[in-house]
Each structure stands twice: as structure tokens, then as C-alpha cells.
Amino acid sequence: MLKEMQTYLQREGFRVLTACTGKEAITITLSERPDLVVLDWMLPEKSGIDVCREIRQTSHCGIIMVTARSDESDKIVGLEIGADDYLTKPFSLRELASRIRALLRRLRGPEDRPMFLERDNLIISEAKCQVFKDGQEIQLTPTEFKILFTLAGRPGIVFSRLQLLNAALENEYMGYERTMDSHIRNLRRKLGDDPANPQYIQTVYGFGYRFGERS
């Protein structure tokens, strides 16, 4: 079960560490400082509740509690001790991934994320859903816009096709990965990016794509 979860989440583009006991979980959380912890209520050595409490003392990372009981009072206890979300067994891996994404998004929060991104002569305005190059507006489709926004939001960071698709379609994407290639192609064309030597959207062979950092 743990192994499955790990595999699935990695496919979804997350970096996953696992722990089998509460103690281990705490150690890893302290040393690796993950963005988010998925915690089973029942654990050997230490109950999930204790682990949750302990993590909370030193970290603001997201915590999702997983439990077999659907008891409403458990949920309240769970959230009270500092969990951010609560999931009842049985649940699908898809649902878990979706909750994780939602929580991560929430944690990043209303943050002072700028309303637009820019690089060189390219400006991407989220609020206006517009992209300008050299002051000229470039017409993008919704999906293209979201992909570009995701990429450009973290220049230099490599995104897998699946990550991009999920970011753009804002939920579980259930299709052909090669779809992304088409979008990338269209984006490069519209941005005037030479496929042989792209300045904006660079392909990272075997991994995915990244937005080039300042030229």
C-alpha cells in the first residue's frame, strides 16, 4: 500500500519520501523538511496524533491525516491537533493526489505572488490572461496560457509533462502524455521560439520542459 502510494505520487510528479513508523516519520520530517506530510492515524510505536503534534511543533508543513474511521469526531480531533486535511479510508490514489495538490496550493497561499511574470521582453499577466512580447499581445488558448504561466513561474525548474498537464487542467488529467508536445509546439510557434534552440521553453530530454532562465 505504501509502495503503491509512493509510485503513484511519483508518477504525478511529486518527490516522495516514506517512513514506516512514527519515529521515522518525525526524523525524516525534521531532516528533509517536506512541503507536506501524509500521516496515517494508526502507526506502530507512536500514534499519528502524536506524530502530528510533534511535527507541528517545529514545522508549518502541510499535514494530511488518513484514517480508517469515518467518525466525524475523529475528523475534528485531527484538524484540532494541526492537520490541514483529513481523508477517510478507503480512498483512491487519485483522490489523495488531488487533495495533496489542493493543500499545496492552499499552503503556498495568497502569498504575495506577483500578478504577472516577465522575462526579457515577455510579460505574462495572470489577471488579464494576456501575454505580451515586445509590447505586442500574443493570443494564446487557455491551456497554452496556463502551461506557459506554470513554466514561467519557476524559471529553470523542470516540469514533467504530467505536472504541466495537471497544472493547466487543474485536476487529474487522464490522457495521452504526448498531448503536451502539441501544446509546447504551438506555444513555441506563437512565442517565436526556435524549436532547435528555444529561449523560452526548453526541452529536457527524458524529463520534460523548463522555462529558460534569463538569457
Place this chain on the structure above:
Amino acid sequence: MLKEMQTYLQREGFRVLTACTGKEAITITLSERPDLVVLDWMLPEKSGIDVCREIRQTSHCGIIMVTARSDESDKIVGLEIGADDYLTKPFSLRELASRIRALLRRLRGPEDRPMFLERDNLIISEAKCQVFKDGQEIQLTPTEFKILFTLAGRPGIVFSRLQLLNAALENEYMGYERTMDSHIRNLRRKLGDDPANPQYIQTVYGFGYRFGERS
């Protein structure tokens, strides 16, 4: 220094966009229409003076000039070309924030703050819940008015159907999103907006609607 300023001002509650060159500053000012611009006298590519002049041609936003020289004549030049305030280095971030607040207050103006929005020949009076086009009153229903007011209050910004519905109905709307299409249709008809090429209420495919900027 730029980064510090941004951080400090964001802490003070302002939404901050930054630009490193004069050209960039102009582009962003045009696309994002900020309430206020803080402008260094010395900039790469274009001098602060030129940037200031250029911004002034299309925008009434506040402009604060920052300069290293405390020369009184510079101050006069600065104010002459359209800056609203003038700050000499070195200055504390607190002072900058305080000047910004003061200017914003002044710009919004306590008394002459228009209770109406206008663009071209369209006037939207919130206080009276009336809309005039070419001096002729246009009869709108309450919902239509609120939608128009929401849109027109932030020209260029894209609102999703749900956002508009919530703004108009001022609470959680639990219905069919397509409802908005009807309202938009009626609005466009009443405003005399050509659906094929709307000047006022523009469709942003896949996202929602926006009030068109400038004519």
C-alpha cells in the same frame, strides 16, 4: 535594494510589481495599470524623466520620483514633467511607504472621489445605480448593473463567470454558470455592444469576461 523595497512594501500591504529598466517599467505600467509608480531618476536604457513623461501620456497614476541628487532644481524639473512627489536618497523605507500612502490618499481624493466609473461615452454611477451612454440613460436590471459595475471597476481584468455571479449576487451562487451568458447578452444588447466585436464587455475564451480597456 529593489528586492528590499518590494518586500517591505508588500509587508505594508501594497501589491508590488518591479521593473529593472525604463522600457520594462513602461510596458508593465501599460499592461498592469498600477495606482502608483515609484521611479528612479537614473535608469538603464531610458532616463527616469523620459519614462515619467511617457507614462504620463497614457496614465493618470501617481508617480514618485527618486533621485540621488538633492538639487532643488531637479525637484522642480521632476514635478514639472508630471511626477506627483519627489524623494531624495538616502531615504528610509518607512518614509517611502509613508509618501506612497499619502499620495494614494491624495490621488483617490477624499471629496472628488468619483462615485462613478466612466469610459468613453459610458458613465456608470454607483450611487445612483444608473448608466448613461452618450448622455442617454440605459435601463439595467439590478443584476446587470452589478455585473457591469464589477467588470468596469477593473478594466482589463478577467473575471470568471462564477466570480461575476458571486459579485453580483454577493454570496455563494450555486447555479448554472451559463446564466451569466444570458446576462452578458442582455448587457451587450442594452449597451449597444456588437457581440462580434465588443468594445465594452469582451469574452476571454476559456476564462470569462473582461471590460475592455481604452477605446
Place this chain on the structure above:
DNA sequence: TCGTGATTTGACAGGTTTTTGAAGAAATCC
């Protein structure tokens, strides 16, 4: 209670966007 205007719904047509699949090019591995 009824009548009137306002709002919402549902369905269709027409247009646009997204996805697919296959074939060829490029990169990597052995």
C-alpha cells in the same frame, strides 16, 4: 392572488481548442 418584469434553465448551432495517432527526426545507449 395575480401580473409583471427579472432571472435561470436547457438545448442547439457554430466556432475554437484539445487530443490523438502515426510517421519521421533527434538523442541516447551499447
Place this chain on the structure above:
DNA sequence: GGATTTCTTCAAAAACCTGTCAAATCACGA
């Protein structure tokens, strides 16, 4: 150098989005 895997490209099919409209429902004052 050849085999293998991974990317690009393209056009056609599928899915999706918007505008439109008439009819149904709702809200509210007479």
C-alpha cells in the same frame, strides 16, 4: 554504427466553449 528510446510535427477527430433564444421559474409589488 545500429538499436532503442524519446521528441517533434501534422492533420483529422473529438471535445469543449460561447452565443442565442424561447420557455420555465422566481420575486415582488399591486
